[in-house]
Amino acid sequence: MNLKSIRNLFVLSLVLGLMASCGGNKSGAGGPLGAGDAAQKVYVAPGEYDDFYAFLSGGFSGQVSVYGLPSGRLLKVIPVFSLDAEKAWGFNDETKPMLETRHGFIPWDDAHHPELSQTDGVPDGRWLFINANNTPRIARIDLTTFETVEIIELPNSAGNHSSPFTTPNTDYVVAGTRFAVPIPQRDMPINEYAGNFKAALSFVSIADDGRMDIAFQILMPGFNYDLAHSGKGPSDGWMFFSSYNTEESNTLLEVEASKHDKDFIAAINWKMAEQLVADGKFEEMNSPYMVNFYDEHTHMATSETRNSVKTIKAADHPGLVYFMPTPKSPHGVDIDPSGEYIVGSGKLSADLTVHSFTKMKAAIAAEDFEDERYGIPVLNFDATLAGVVKSGGLGPLHTEFDNNGNAYTSFFISSEIVKWKVGTWEVLDRAPCYYSIGHLMVPGGDSKQPWGKYLLALNKITKDRYLPTGPELNQAAQLFDISGGKMQLILDFPTIGEPHYAQAIPADLIIEQQKQIYKLEENMHPYAVKSEDEVKVTREGNVVRIYLTTIRSHFAPDNIEGIMVGDEVHFHVTNLEQDFDVPHGFAIMGAQTSELLIMPGQTESNVWYPKYEGVIPFYCTDFCSALHQEMQGYIRVSAKGSNPELKWWVGTDE
Amino acid sequence: MLAAGLALMLMFAFPLWRITLEAPQYPKGLSMFIWVNKITGSEPSTLQNINIMNHYIGMKAIEPDSIPELQFMQYIIIVFAGLAFLLAWLNKWQANLVWLVILVGAGALAIYDFYLWEYDYGHNLDPHAAIKIEGMAYQPPLIGKKIILNFTALSWPQLGSLFMTLSMILGTLSVFKGRKQKRIIG
Ligand SMILES: [Cu+2]
Numbered sequence A: 001m002n003l004k005s006i007r008n009l010f011v012l013s014l015v016l017g018l019m020a021s022c023g024g025n026k027s028g029a030g031g032p033l034g035a036g037d038a039a040q041k042v043y044v045a046p047g048e049y050d051d052f053y054a055f056l057s058g059g060f061s062g063q064v065s066v067y068g069l070p071s072g073r074l075l076k077v078i079p080v081f082s083l084d085a086e087k088a089w090g091f092n093d094e095t096k097p098m099l100e101t102r103h104g105f106i107p108w109d110d111a112h113h114p115e116l117s118q119t120d121g122v123p124d125g126r127w128l129f130i131n132a133n134n135t136p137r138i139a140r141i142d143l144t145t146f147e148t149v150e151i152i153e154l155p156n157s158a159g160n161h162s163s164p165f166t167t168p169n170t171d172y173v174v175a176g177t178r179f180a181v182p183i184p185q186r187d188m189p190i191n192e193y194a195g196n197f198k199a200a201l202s203f204v205s206i207a208d209d210g211r212m213d214i215a216f217q218i219l220m221p222g223f224n225y226d227l228a229h230s231g232k233g234p235s236d237g238w239m240f241f242s243s244y245n246t247e248e249s250n251t252l253l254e255v256e257a258s259k260h261d262k263d264f265i266a267a268i269n270w271k272m273a274e275q276l277v278a279d280g281k282f283e284e285m286n287s288p289y290m291v292n293f294y295d296e297h298t299h300m301a302t303s304e305t306r307n308s309v310k311t312i313k314a315a316d317h318p319g320l321v322y323f324m325p326t327p328k329s330p331h332g333v334d335i336d337p338s339g340e341y342i343v344g345s346g347k348l349s350a351d352l353t354v355h356s357f358t359k360m361k362a363a364i365a366a367e368d369f370e371d372e373r374y375g376i377p378v379l380n381f382d383a384t385l386a387g388v389v390k391s392g393g394l395g396p397l398h399t400e401f402d403n404n405g406n407a408y409t410s411f412f413i414s415s416e417i418v419k420w421k422v423g424t425w426e427v428l429d430r431a432p433c434y435y436s437i438g439h440l441m442v443p444g445g446d447s448k449q450p451w452g453k454y455l456l457a458l459n460k461i462t463k464d465r466y467l468p469t470g471p472e473l474n475q476a477a478q479l480f481d482i483s484g485g486k487m488q489l490i491l492d493f494p495t496i497g498e499p500h501y502a503q504a505i506p507a508d509l510i511i512e513q514q515k516q517i518y519k520l521e522e523n524m525h526p527y528a529v530k531s532e533d534e535v536k537v538t539r540e541g542n543v544v545r546i547y548l549t550t551i552r553s554h555f556a557p558d559n560i561e562g563i564m565v566g567d568e569v570h571f572h573v574t575n576l577e578q579d580f581d582v583p584h585g586f587a588i589m590g591a592q593t594s595e596l597l598i599m600p601g602q603t604e605s606n607v608w609y610p611k612y613e614g615v616i617p618f619y620c621t622d623f624c625s626a627l628h629q630e631m632q633g634y635i636r637v638s639a640k641g642s643n644p645e646l647k648w649w650v651g652t653d654e
Numbered sequence B: 001m002l003a004a005g006l007a008l009m010l011m012f013a014f015p016l017w018r019i020t021l022e023a024p025q026y027p028k029g030l031s032m033f034i035w036v037n038k039i040t041g042s043e044p045s046t047l048q049n050i051n052i053m054n055h056y057i058g059m060k061a062i063e064p065d066s067i068p069e070l071q072f073m074q075y076i077i078i079v080f081a082g083l084a085f086l087l088a089w090l091n092k093w094q095a096n097l098v099w100l101v102i103l104v105g106a107g108a109l110a111i112y113d114f115y116l117w118e119y120d121y122g123h124n125l126d127p128h129a130a131i132k133i134e135g136m137a138y139q140p141p142l143i144g145k146k147i148i149l150n151f152t153a154l155s156w157p158q159l160g161s162l163f164m165t166l167s168m169i170l171g172t173l174s175v176f177k178g179r180k181q182k183r184i185i186g
Helices: A003-022 A031-042 A270-278 A357-365 A507-511 B002-010 B046-055 B068-090 B093-123 B159-185
Strands: A052-057 A064-069 A073-078 A115-119 A122-132 A137-142 A147-153 A172-175 A198-206 A212-221 A224-230 A238-244 A262-269 A283-295 A300-313 A321-327 A330-335 A341-346 A351-356 A369-373 A376-379 A385-390 A396-401 A406-411 A416-421 A427-432 A437-441 A454-459 A476-481 A488-494 A502-506 A536-540 A543-551 A554-556 A559-564 A568-575 A584-588 A596-598 A603-608 A614-619 A632-638 A647-649 B017-023 B026-034 B039-041 B144-148 B151-157
Touching: A031 A476, A031 A488, A052 A454, A052 A507, A115 A502, A122 A502, A122 A507, A147 A212, A198 A224, A212 A270, A212 A283, A224 A330, A238 A270, A238 A330, A238 A341, A262 A270, A262 A330, A262 A341, A270 A300, A321 A341, A321 A351, A321 A357, A341 A357, A341 A396, A341 A406, A351 A357, A351 A396, A357 A376, A396 A437, A406 A437, A416 A437, A437 A502, A454 A502, A502 A507, A536 A559, A536 A647, A543 A559, A543 A584, A568 A584, A568 A596, A584 A603, A596 A603, B002 B068, B002 B159, B026 B046, B039 B046, B068 B093, B093 B159, B151 B159
Parallel strands: A212 A300, A321 A376, A330 A396, A543 A568, A559 A632
Antiparallel strands: A052 A064, A052 A502, A064 A073, A115 A122, A122 A137, A137 A147, A147 A283, A172 A198, A198 A212, A224 A238, A238 A262, A262 A321, A283 A300, A330 A341, A341 A351, A351 A385, A369 A376, A396 A406, A406 A416, A416 A427, A437 A454, A454 A476, A476 A488, A536 A543, A543 A554, A559 A647, A568 A603, A584 A596, A584 A614, A614 A632, B017 B026, B017 B151, B026 B039, B144 B151
């Protein structure tokens, strides 16, 4: 198929897709009978719990949303890369450092791929990682608190898309770059890309306590590394990255980067890279990056700059990297639960290309190379090929697996999921998606032991699926029951932002580890006060610090005098509560920042710059108790330079 | 008598009484355990949480440190247990009977004292309380179940009290046994 015919096909299918979606011919859970059955399958009775926690990336929202499956109920939105005024994320003094980078404070990013930590190739419920695509970073979310606790910046990277995919024991999460750039960055003509730009594949080590560090970066030819997945079982020790734009073009990529009939899946022997680093065979490159860490005991984040990374040039070390030719700009690279098959989804193709790890090893041993690119051997296409799935669809993107030897591939252009048999490559079933599915997710479907049962389709186009809400629509997720032979659509629900990938874990695995409160006696916040006897107001020049406490249903102090126009007033609010689900909020009129929302035992701080004289109210923003509405106070603001005495009280009158 | 003394010592290992407050917002209930020398909760912060609830109705905060019984009750029990060991050695049933009568008296007094504390907490309310309901008292039941506003209060003896009862039973047995032996010997 030549380029022109591909483009024609692309246009045709878009037109067909639009016609289908404009026709008002809505399809769903298979008629009245099917609907009743579906309703039962997703019904979680009031007070009952869902079977799975599902973590959906927020895409351009920058956050992670947590849903229960099969009900599709939204449990929480976890702020990660974007400001969240509701939770004071990026607004209060405690979390502002989390969004610091070498470019300064960044209030937004594009979060694509949530990835659960694994033990022996199976999600273990310790942490969830997620990438920032725009300004390359990886965040780590603690699954005892469902809070973002660490964000690491990735130097030499640009477009952190093939990220953050874990090795089977979470020794590393990897982060490839979808943009090749000059490394180190320098001023040079864009059209000298070919041969000059490089791509860094970062291996971020994860310590036992979760702390992240860039262990090393492998410097690769300047292709665009799109997605990745780790080998497992027999292929443990290898990491596979898909790539496009092996043409190395820098303009009109939709045409220029589609010229090659085949791009590559890069197989990286990361155990060997680890050994090279241990043997000192690396170059230390000066490339500063920031690491932001939130300490649960000080309730505060700090930023640290690290100055260099260990780099390894792929071409310098034979045996480190091999390219497997894979047709049509492969997007997803997915490894089956056995670790033997490497599935490449050529996104402009109708077919899936499946490589065999055993055959790959044999081809390497036999030096069965068809080419070489920048010193890296290109394995003979036929030598690694295990099979082709003749899907009958168009535009395959991603594949997940169930616990019965089946695979499920999403097709964006033909807007469907195709179920096929691993090993025989035979198509077993297909189900339409509404509309244009991107990623799909089976609980544990990228791991050694998928839990199966459900499949979640994450669709890119919503159109008429819900009541219309003006031009902008939430994106649609669709849940399929895959426990039978046929996929059955059982639920449709709107999501937050644009979910790319998702992960899910059985609720049983993490329900018991959930924290209910932070222990007040363990609060090491430098401005915490642990009882009402300790509250105070201090002044140093124009910096005033108000140490407040909250407990149902009052602030201490709730009357404060002695503040002047022009002061910089810091509120340090400690929630003395030690009861589950009793947060208090704090807001003061005219503060150019968000509220504070303080969990039991926690301290949070913000700053207020009073601009006018007067008596200014503050109040609790979280309906904490029967007398929540009475949880309020006043601050008296006097003229600049009037030097009034600092006074504060609660319950008395001075 | 030796066993009766040991049973008394076991009172230190278990709570005497349990008061549980149940409400929709507290699916697991708020449980308070009264021991010979302390008050604990089902969780470390339970007492604080009960006090926060109670302050709305003007009830005094329950502060174990300000309840003198929790200081001296333990010594009384140790004295009773010590006497029991001594009596076991003396082996005089009349002395055992005296010990038993005083112990039962003390037990009854303790329950009455407990009732008085409950009465005090339930009736002696801050006149400036946020929630005031005419004619309402908040005294939890001595034993059994009672609905107090939005809470259902449950009050039941625990193992500690059962061991005290066991001690009394053992004391009674020793008296009977002692009298019987005496008769046989006499
Ligand atoms: Cu409040």
